Amino acid sequence: MKLIDKSIDKEGQGYVTLVPEEPEDMWHAYNLISEGDYVRSSTVRKVQSESSTGSSTSNRVRTMLTIAVETIDFDTQACMLRLKGKNVEENQYVKMGAYHTLDLEMNRKFRLTKHEWDSVSLERVEMACDPTKSADLAAVIMQDGLAQICLITSSMTIVRAKIEASIPRKRKNFIQQHEKALAKFYDNIIQGILRHIDFDIVKCVIIASPGFVRDQFYEYMFQMAVKTDNKTLLENKSKFMLIHSSTGFKHSLKEILQDPAVVNKISDTKAASEVKALEVFYTTLQCEPDKAFYGKKHVEKANEAQAIETLLISDNLFRCKDVNLRKEYVKLVDSVRENGGDVKIFSSLHISGEQLEQLTGIAAILRFPMPELDEDDESETED
Amino acid sequence: MDYSEDYDGYDDVYGHSVDDDYYISPSNRQFIYNRENSRDQPKIGEFIRTEQDIQEEDESETASDLSDLDKARLESCIEQIKATLGPLCIPRNELVNIIISNNYNIERATNAVLDDSKNLQSEPKEKVPSIKVVASGGKTTTNVTKGFDLSQNKDSIKLNTTPRSQSPASGRGTPIISQSEGTSEETKIIKSKENKIDVETQYKKERGDSKEHLYMVVIGHVDAGKSTLMGHLLYDLGQVNQKTMHKYEQESRKVGKQSFMYAWVLDETGEERNRGITMDVGRSQFETKSKHVTLLDAPGHKDFIPNMISGAGQADVALLVVDATRGEFETGFDFGGQTREHALLVRSLGVTQLAVAINKLDTVSWSKERFDDISQKLKVFLKQAGFREGDVTFVPCSGLTGQNLVDKPTENELLTWYNGPCLLEVIDNFRTPERPVSKPFRLSINDIFKGTGSGFCVSGRVETGSLNVGERVMVCPSRELSMVKSLYIEDLSQTVVFAGDQATVTLSGIEMQNVSIGNVLCDPQNPVQVSAKFQARIVVFNLTIPITKGFSVILHHQSLVEPAVVSKLISQLNRSTGEVVKKHPRFLSNNTSAIVEIQVSRPIALELYSDCKELGRFMLRVGGVTIAAGLITKIIL
Numbered sequence A: 001m002k003l004i005d006k007s008i009d010k011e012g013q014g015y016v017t018l019v020p021e022e023p024e025d026m027w028h029a030y031n032l033i034s035e036g037d038y039v040r041s042s043t044v045r046k047v048q049s050e051s052s053t054g055s056s057t058s059n060r061v062r063t064m065l066t067i068a069v070e071t072i073d074f075d076t077q078a079c080m081l082r083l084k085g086k087n088v089e090e091n092q093y094v095k096m097g098a099y100h101t102l103d104l105e106m107n108r109k110f111r112l113t114k115h116e117w118d119s120v121s122l123e124r125v126e127m128a129c130d131p132t133k134s135a136d137l138a139a140v141i142m143q144d145g146l147a148q149i150c151l152i153t154s155s156m157t158i159v160r161a162k163i164e165a166s167i168p169r170k171r172k173n174f175i176q177q178h179e180k181a182l183a184k185f186y187d188n189i190i191q192g193i194l195r196h197i198d199f200d201i202v203k204c205v206i207i208a209s210p211g212f213v214r215d216q217f218y219e220y221m222f223q224m225a226v227k228t229d230n231k232t233l234l235e236n237k238s239k240f241m242l243i244h245s246s247t248g249f250k251h252s253l254k255e256i257l258q259d260p261a262v263v264n265k266i267s268d269t270k271a272a273s274e275v276k277a278l279e280v281f282y283t284t285l286q287c288e289p290d291k292a293f294y295g296k297k298h299v300e301k302a303n304e305a306q307a308i309e310t311l312l313i314s315d316n317l318f319r320c321k322d323v324n325l326r327k328e329y330v331k332l333v334d335s336v337r338e339n340g341g342d343v344k345i346f347s348s349l350h351i352s353g354e355q356l357e358q359l360t361g362i363a364a365i366l367r368f369p370m371p372e373l374d375e376d377d378e379s380e381t382e383d
Numbered sequence B: 001m002d003y004s005e006d007y008d009g010y011d012d013v014y015g016h017s018v019d020d021d022y023y024i025s026p027s028n029r030q031f032i033y034n035r036e037n038s039r040d041q042p043k044i045g046e047f048i049r050t051e052q053d054i055q056e057e058d059e060s061e062t063a064s065d066l067s068d069l070d071k072a073r074l075e076s077c078i079e080q081i082k083a084t085l086g087p088l089c090i091p092r093n094e095l096v097n098i099i100i101s102n103n104y105n106i107e108r109a110t111n112a113v114l115d116d117s118k119n120l121q122s123e124p125k126e127k128v129p130s131i132k133v134v135a136s137g138g139k140t141t142t143n144v145t146k147g148f149d150l151s152q153n154k155d156s157i158k159l160n161t162t163p164r165s166q167s168p169a170s171g172r173g174t175p176i177i178s179q180s181e182g183t184s185e186e187t188k189i190i191k192s193k194e195n196k197i198d199v200e201t202q203y204k205k206e207r208g209d210s211k212e213h214l215y216m217v218v219i220g221h222v223d224a225g226k227s228t229l230m231g232h233l234l235y236d237l238g239q240v241n242q243k244t245m246h247k248y249e250q251e252s253r254k255v256g257k258q259s260f261m262y263a264w265v266l267d268e269t270g271e272e273r274n275r276g277i278t279m280d281v282g283r284s285q286f287e288t289k290s291k292h293v294t295l296l297d298a299p300g301h302k303d304f305i306p307n308m309i310s311g312a313g314q315a316d317v318a319l320l321v322v323d324a325t326r327g328e329f330e331t332g333f334d335f336g337g338q339t340r341e342h343a344l345l346v347r348s349l350g351v352t353q354l355a356v357a358i359n360k361l362d363t364v365s366w367s368k369e370r371f372d373d374i375s376q377k378l379k380v381f382l383k384q385a386g387f388r389e390g391d392v393t394f395v396p397c398s399g400l401t402g403q404n405l406v407d408k409p410t411e412n413e414l415l416t417w418y419n420g421p422c423l424l425e426v427i428d429n430f431r432t433p434e435r436p437v438s439k440p441f442r443l444s445i446n447d448i449f450k451g452t453g454s455g456f457c458v459s460g461r462v463e464t465g466s467l468n469v470g471e472r473v474m475v476c477p478s479r480e481l482s483m484v485k486s487l488y489i490e491d492l493s494q495t496v497v498f499a500g501d502q503a504t505v506t507l508s509g510i511e512m513q514n515v516s517i518g519n520v521l522c523d524p525q526n527p528v529q530v531s532a533k534f535q536a537r538i539v540v541f542n543l544t545i546p547i548t549k550g551f552s553v554i555l556h557h558q559s560l561v562e563p564a565v566v567s568k569l570i571s572q573l574n575r576s577t578g579e580v581v582k583k584h585p586r587f588l589s590n591n592t593s594a595i596v597e598i599q600v601s602r603p604i605a606l607e608l609y610s611d612c613k614e615l616g617r618f619m620l621r622v623g624g625v626t627i628a629a630g631l632i633t634k635i636i637l
């Protein structure tokens, strides 16, 4: 994301002008824009005009639109962000107060005005505009009959393709059906890789599986590449990496992101560091349960005692509709930092972010044990 | 090496109070259901029996303790048993005890009576063909039996579940334990009663004369020699012809894997042969003196445990193979080795009878010390894992040399200290479990493939009930209907298949891609439940990190493998009493027991454990490790 302009006053009121440059930026924008914000961007409208003779013609014009955002929709697969709201700046084509939708477009600037820019939003702008862009990672996570092609960027894990096939088991004297189905399954994965992985951007493709599936597939893929003289695959052979995972399901991605070979290879470590932070939380819960808590209530109490060493919080919580609730979470983040604690905002699009979301979205590792938290209520997990 | 820690774990899970007859803590007993109901029931009743063994004059007391309803049940049971067995030489008092300890189940009580009298005549216990007793009693006793079968079920709910898990045990379509439901239940009983007469008669007619069919899974650590042992056994029994064996020998030599020539009999894919590792369950069959055995050769490699689970789920009994080579046994037996995990898994899946082949003894020159040492270590562990000492047999052998497989040993070193049965005799001595043929039909799909004709085939174990050619079946969770075109057991065409069979069903009227592994075929009149959410009672094994709300796991339910989330921790239970220790715990750590709610990523076909054991149990795995076993106590729709 490119920052074009920024004007925010002491009270935190003001605007930033940004240009999304890649799909991930849409995700950042999605996390930045809240209901009630003003977004100004150019868009194409159909305009009906009546000529003096009474016949009407319609034509498309590009015009600047500013809306007070009411609904925000994000399509993960297409990385599309669609905003809806009332027009707040009249121009020659659009009336005041009329409802309009605004799709943010790649490489087209937009201006976002907020009544109050809080620390979490400002941090998001900074993160989005960080120029030290990371190497993109692709992963094919598979087991017999199931493969998922995923793209992993610094704040998103997107499943681009899910390939499911029913592979007959081996049967006595009936082995061909098994092997034929396997070959077909592999062919489909190869097609998926070619379609969804842009080797110009992706620096590393991980093939992960239990057993020998990955070796078998890798071998097959390059046999086929030689046979069909597939330049794309052959030229990028060195980008492939074979890693063990216990299953072909998406959540085994966290095993991959913990594999030292992978961690070494990827310069960007946000995804990996989130996995690690959550792992530390769980280990603490196992070994010193009085130093690991989850759920808003417990975490807030721990914060009151200035006990939080690391706060794990899902970005999902900052997207909540309730302005006051969002404020509470921002205050919590600020307060943990003031007290010298570390705050990790998890991307809910990553595998560990998904897990954290299931775990109420908020968790903390404490500096000192607080057994009293455990006792005071048993209703924490009720919702 | 420090084993004590692991033992603690297993202790807590299964072997809470280690005692010959009563080896599982009452609350965990239910996790260890017994496929041989006829043998399991008397055990439950042992509480009662042991007390009453003391005095014979307790008769009146026993009877007066009973409610009117129970008295009536008792009387009709006695009537029926007398009708079945003719005049009895057993004192009424003892008969009453037997009936009560068998929860008024006539079949079981009859078996127990027969067992007793057989024992008196000091006949070997193993020879009692329990299955035939059931069939012969079936015709005359059905009416009452079914009715009581159901109430027996209810009793076992009370016995087996904690108050917490009991209260919600009333999912839709589930028989509810209350009197007000009487009428609807009665109609149900009558319906299935008629069905039962048919099925049991049919079962007796179809299977009465043939050898009993036994399904045996072969398990053990990677490279223990499972495939070699079984391949050699099959060859010795003439199941593999010489020409084929010669071909395997030549070809395996070519790729430098001659030591795997016997394993090739079961390891059939190119990948398996090249790597010398079994990846998916291999199948074959052979005959022993009294049985027709289908053998399932499981992979030992850790990564293929999902396949091993689907194989073990279809087995009646297990053969555990261990490598006696110095250092190798230890690797497999250490924590993290599959000797342990496999044994624990099959036990959790309901297998109670185990033979242990102490293999590769040729590498330690048939040392008796080594054999004894290994047997001793395994005995302790298996007992803690929940196996009865009497149900575990150890046999020395070598799969490679073929020693002590189908014939008495010839090796002098072995002859000096061993004169027990050979492997084939040990297998022959397994008992065949009772088959629940009269329950509603259920088959969980383990494989889908194209047959030779039109339509396509699914195969799997018939968990309960029976299925005839031409019948309609429902595929769940999709609830699509389909028609049974033909039925096969091991490539032999059948007109009907029964509980316990591993059947291949040719389906028509449904698209192949709409059926997947882990789906359940069932009786459309009496379908399984479908849901993505359920409550369960779980026993947590060894964990490296604790289970919290929102914990992602892989659910193994029959052959189904599906991602799931532990969505709620409802309560933590005392492992031995089943009492609630803590409501809404923050987390569950090692060796705890708990009620949790599980959300599966998509709807699955399932049953309450109290309705159908086979479809009411599951395993949870994370990162390639089995972390818990569970029983479904409530289905949330």
Ligand SMILES: Nc1nc2c(ncn2[C@@H]2O[C@H](COP(=O)(O)OP(=O)(O)OP(=O)(O)O)[C@@H](O)[C@H]2O)c(=O)[nH]1
Pocket (backbone or CB within 6 Å): B220, B221, B222, B223, B224, B225, B226, B227, B228, B229, B259, B260, B263, B276, B277, B278, B279, B298, B299, B300, B301, B359, B360, B361, B362, B363, B397, B398, B399, B400, B401
């Ligand atoms: N010396 C000796 N070697 C044996 C014996 N049985 C098996 N082996 C060897 O052990 C190796 C492994 O044998 P397999 O039969 O493939 O073992 P497995 O248990 O089926 O292995 P997985 O299925 O991959 O778990 C082979 O090289 C066999 O030749 C035996 O009795 N004595």
Ligand SMILES: [Mg+2]
Pocket (backbone or CB within 6 Å): B226, B227, B228, B263, B267, B277, B278, B297, B298, B299, B300
């Ligand atoms: Mg093998």
